[in-house]
Amino acid sequence: MTTALQNIGISTLGGNPTSLGEYDGRAVLAVNVASKCGLTPQYAALEKLATEYADRGLTVVGFPCNQFMGQEPGTPEEIQTFCSTTYGVTFPLTEKIDVNGENRHAIYTELTKTADDSGEAGDVQWNFEKFLVAPDGTVVRRFRPKTEPDAPEVIAAIEEALPR
Template identity: 75%
Template sequence: MTSINDIALTTLKGEPTTLGAIDGAKLVVNVASKCGLTPQYTALEKLAQDYADRGLTVIGVPCNQFGGQEPGTADEIETFCSTSYGVTFPLLEKTEVNGAGRHPLYAELTAVADDTGEAGDIQWNFEKFLVDADGTVVKRIRPRTEPDAPEVIEAIETVVRPA
């Protein structure tokens, strides 16, 4: 069985990587540039900055499966994220998170249930998964929950190094 940390991924710049290539915990989020939830980029970037020294990396995964809200090219996505929200955290290539073309990473992530016990398809843009350094998904966070919500911060605190 392959660990989630070993699943082949591709960065937005087209370079091969894995979650395991990134030390520490990860917050994996399917993102989109033209969504009502797009302002969550602000809180995601703040988490990335606030927790970088403690071993958390936010990883954005652009996806165009929800209302065509991420239609851009890799360059357009990168420019939008950096100029509109100051995003410095890593972005992966545009990825399918549901359906027949679902990426293997999301096949693993969507098997994890949220706090209500519901697993399965990604509901919308900005669904979040907290993955510890060993590759265990410790929390699934639905799209409308803000990245800086108390329950998200509490979960992050369990997987990062002490302050």
């Protein structure tokens, strides 16, 4: 059974329709990403998580966003090329979306209802904010942008969220 979050449609970076429901039964780490940000090196740790935890039921999904100082200006082809050649990214990337404001994508309308560990919900603060979605489609944790993908608290949350 899929949740409202999992039923929201979005296109892949290549333009094909998809949804988070495609990953039903898997934990998902949803991250708004950008190619020209000081936090862009987090791609390396995200890719490492994606490959190391794939067989255990984790999928990392990147949501390119150009809302923070225009740090994701590229076309879909440029984004894909940058991610794959610079960081070896193999995890799925979606179309470029807004994560805040009046044109916020519906997926982020749902994700941003979840509070971080200090109890703050609402707008995404910057690129590379992370949301951990359990295999049942519920959002279980939110990590702010400066929290590295391989930080102990992220790893512990992923371990706890993995399908049993």
